[in-house]
Amino acid sequence: MSNVITSLDGGILTITIDRADKKNALTRDMYQSLASAFNDAEENDAVKVIKLNANGDCFTAGNDISDFANQQDSQHIAEVSAFMRALLYCSRPVVAQVHGMAVGIGTTLLLHCDLVYCEPQTRFVLPFVNLGLVPEFASSYILPRLAGHRKAAEWLMLGDPFDAAQASQFGLVNAVVDNDTLAAHVETVCQKLAQKPAFSLKHTKSLLVNNKESIDQHINDELDVFLEALTTEAAKEAFDAFLHKRPVNPEKFR
Ligand code: COA
Numbered sequence: 134m135s136n137v138i139t140s141l142d143g144g145i146l147t148i149t150i151d152r153a154d155k156k157n158a159l160t161r162d163m164y165q166s167l168a169s170a171f172n173d174a175e176e177n178d179a180v181k182v183i184k185l186n187a188n189g190d191c192f193t194a195g196n197d198i199s200d201f202a203n204q205q206d207s208q209h210i211a212e213v214s215a216f217m218r219a220l221l222y223c224s225r226p227v228v229a230q231v232h233g234m235a236v237g238i239g240t241t242l243l244l245h246c247d248l249v250y251c252e253p254q255t256r257f258v259l260p261f262v263n264l265g266l267v268p269e270f271a272s273s274y275i276l277p278r279l280a281g282h283r284k285a286a287e288w289l290m291l292g293d294p295f296d297a298a299q300a301s302q303f304g305l306v307n308a309v310v311d312n313d314t315l316a317a318h319v320e321t322v323c324q325k326l327a328q329k330p331a332f333s334l335k336h337t338k339s340l341l342v343n344n345k346e347s348i349d350q351h352i353n354d355e356l357d358v359f360l361e362a363l364t365t366e367a368a369k370e371a372f373d374a375f376l377h378k379r380p381v382n383p384e385k386f387r
Pocket of ligand 1: 156159191197198236238264
């Protein structure tokens with residue numbers, strides 16, 4: 134089972150992350166499926182809009198930490214990159230429906246979506262420093278431009294969770310919508326977009342996101358440091374602590 138479900142209806146391609154028992158932590162297979170779903174959509178004129186959502190009680194707990202811990206080469210990063218670049222270069226509007234927690238890449242990927250809606254209880258976190266890692270996929274490029282240096286520094290350096298109200302205040306989400314109406318709200322937004330002329334939508338998006346080369350270059354710069362960070366003792370200690378459900382040893386986490 135791929136843990137990523139797709140369905141196309143009325144011009145809306147819904148891509149659903151579906152690994153609820155592991156809080157939708159994203160595995161290599163799932164990144165591959167997500168990349169394929171976005172790449173296939175580019176080739177399919179029937180797709181006007183892409184909706185990204187998740188099953189279970191959590192949008193996603195981010196990268197599967199056992200994949201990080203088992204990393205022997207950069208193959209895993211290649212699969213994440215394929216997905217994130219497919220998202221970055223996606224010509225269709227992407228609408229995200231977020232609930233529960235959006236951890237790590239779960240928050241990072243929202244920076245590459247066009248419209249984002251969440252529930253009042255949704256929590257976001259960019260915990261990279263707490264795992265001995267660094268920001269990825271242009272979060273250190275887009276966040277300061279979106280939320281200002283101070284807020285970006287707070288979110289990326291402290292790595293504490295923040296709530297939907299803050300996410301809304303600093304431009305990470307378009308609106309916070311009640312739990313029982315979120316799905317209907319997002320569907321209505323997608324239906325509205327699906328009625329717009331495809332040419333106008335596509336070119337409006339490309340005019341809005343007119344710095345893809347700079348973003349792409351920054352992704353490479355971040356990845357160079359990220360790959361180095363993965364080999365540090367601090368990162369190895371953080372992964373092992375999570376997988377063995379124990380606190381980190383401060384002696385090893387420097
Ligand atoms: N990678 C691998 N497995 C994960 C995971 C991740 N990122 N996040 C959760 N899981 C697994 C847990 O190990 C647990 O598995 P088990 O049932 O076999 O023990 C299961 O999903 C449920 O998670 P649990 O931690 O018990 O749920 P919770 O509701 O108490 O907490 C989170 C939810 C998201 C706060 C917590 O799971 C968490 O902090 N996850 C790690 C997030 C993270 O650091 N991601 C990496 C970002 S770069």
